Amino acid sequence: MKSYKEMTKEELQTLKREMETQFEEAKAKGLKLDMSRGKPTPAQLDMGMGIMDTLNSTSVLETEAGMDCRNYGIMDGIPEAKKLMGDVIGVPADNVMVLGNASLPIMYDTISRSVTHGVLGSTPWCKLDEVKFLCPVPGYDRHFAITEHFGITMINIPMSESGPDMDMVEKYVQEDASVKGIWCVPKYSNPQGYTYSAETVKRFAALKPAADDFRIYWDNAYAVHDLYDDRTDALLDILEACEKAGNPDMVFEFCSTSKISFAGAGIAAVAASEANMDWFKKSMTIQTIGYDKINQLRHVKYFKDVNGIHEQMKKHAAFMRPKFEAVEHVLEKELGGLDIGEWTKPNGGYFISFDALEGCAKGIVAKCKEAGVVLTGAGATFPYGKDPEDRNIRIAPSYPTPEEMSEATNLFVLCVKLVSAEKLLGC
């Protein structure tokens, strides 16, 4: 196929007219599809329904050590849940706390606690003139929403296939004491599906922060979310890497079963050094008497161990793969060689990242919406919702069926062509 950039004005105008006709036809179909959020389908959730049978009124709701899961206490999670979640992210159970039903509140609470109380004895961030966070972009909108909510200045760090631009990260972290953290989705990143290379992880671990209270926020949300048996990414254990590098306290790692068991009723964990966990507990003991240990026990009894989780994830992969393949197939077929877009081909996770021509993302998303296909808002993958080049669009294939994904992506590529032609024509 001929690149749009090599076309004459006349060729582009002819194309644009054709696309406009096709767009009106597509619009007339009255599509109603949502590829905006990484939300599981009911069919995917059905795969975990066995979890509802693991406990009943005849069950002994006790941990192996005999602690009553129905009662108060055990603030930081039952031991067997610590083991399970530790194994998911490859961290010893001793470094894990299992808390509520999702990891987002753990991250929010961690930032909130730093704002009001500082980190391990540092000045509370609310007493500082400015606090900055590094934000690899494109990234996860809910991360950026937390730091924005607390008035933290966010700095964009470009991402590549091997992770964030580590030259920039090192410069900021090591020279600016107001830089207190960095948001990372290190495996099957949201939205690209990139996994940080071993080199990147090691450079993270070797950082020499200007601020004592600088922390890496390592959101390992997709630790076991492979899509293929034969194409899986591996991620180095950051806690171990930090410890080896003499920086044991520099990282908080988060994970959950939201996209393993139930999106609304999973269990979530944080992993950290002993000193960091003590710091967590100091305010947790004021905030709560304990999280829902029965749901922790329910998860442990259902999955038994990390192999049970891997089995579950194989079923999810078989279900998700055709959706990803449907998107990739249409993108390749319709946009391959046109030079009007680039996209990622992840080995796991929940998203595909699409980069349009500069200045086209908002237009494409608006066009799709006009014809009934909802995408994540353009800009959402950047701090403050502002994509400086207006290029990035996050595609979330998890909710529609593979057929719907084909249909939605066909509309999407049509909109990409139309908006790109307009752009190149200077309309």
Add this chain to the structure above:
Amino acid sequence: MKSYKEMTKEELQTLKREMETQFEEAKAKGLKLDMSRGKPTPAQLDMGMGIMDTLNSTSVLETEAGMDCRNYGIMDGIPEAKKLMGDVIGVPADNVMVLGNASLPIMYDTISRSVTHGVLGSTPWCKLDEVKFLCPVPGYDRHFAITEHFGITMINIPMSESGPDMDMVEKYVQEDASVKGIWCVPKYSNPQGYTYSAETVKRFAALKPAADDFRIYWDNAYAVHDLYDDRTDALLDILEACEKAGNPDMVFEFCSTSKISFAGAGIAAVAASEANMDWFKKSMTIQTIGYDKINQLRHVKYFKDVNGIHEQMKKHAAFMRPKFEAVEHVLEKELGGLDIGEWTKPNGGYFISFDALEGCAKGIVAKCKEAGVVLTGAGATFPYGKDPEDRNIRIAPSYPTPEEMSEATNLFVLCVKLVSAEKLLGC
């Protein structure tokens, strides 16, 4: 019996020697009893085991309106859980949000949010030189721990049978703009078991706070926790009272099923005006995608409606009553007429409050501990753990059996007599 205060020095010394002998005998028994916390027993928790059978893998995990409880979303709770919890505290479902597994984190988060973001547009408390809370005393230690954690200055307000000293409350709230809140357990108060009178509730509702962001923290933890069928306290609806008085936004009401279903795996709610709920949601939408809706559904399916909860509470009452009666019987029999202690005879709740002679509480608690009976630490019922008169001791009868409660209380009264005799002798 003869009052200790009317005894001669010689009589007291004789008594003291007798008590010392008895204490050594009691100590030799090697008791190991805990009446320190309001913790349910396994047998009490067994009464709620039916809840574990209400949902299984064949259940449709949807709300009546067809929302999938397994998935993301519905941040503020499923509608039927709002109705259930609203009925527990007598508030319309529209004013209720059902969140996580306990009310303590909701209270903590509310304070934390006020510290970092202010209340409904007010100055964030972290930007103020001083923030004060009124603390009816004796009161709940975990309340005081939250305000202490955030560096909020706590002011003691004396309690009587009808509630806090409202003259003092009015004076502070209406004259001092740095007073931002008051902790209340309005029904079967912790630790006295007092219920605020209608007059008290009306005076609360009619407050004209100097600070726009003053809020009443109304922890209605024991709303349905009657001990007797024929002796129940009634509490006026504070939300309605505030609205009538033109102060709809002045109150946050909290409740949970921690002491109805499972102490570690219940559901919790906050009730407030629409404006206050919007303020909650503004940061909740950053903090979470939603709480555990399956557990909300489980509770709704099990209890069906508030009558189901009342039925459950009748079973709890039958179980708890003998424990309270055991304590009251021993106290009356052994201390009646001696003028060395006063105690409450609550109609509900989880505690009995005991006031010793001035300067004796710490000594009594220490003596009890020496002989194997653990009580809530003396002072714990006051801000900063400091009982200015060293008089108050909280007795929590929920965990031991009635026989153990008798035994523990027999030791307790012995320690009260001994420490009081020493005090009166000026030892």
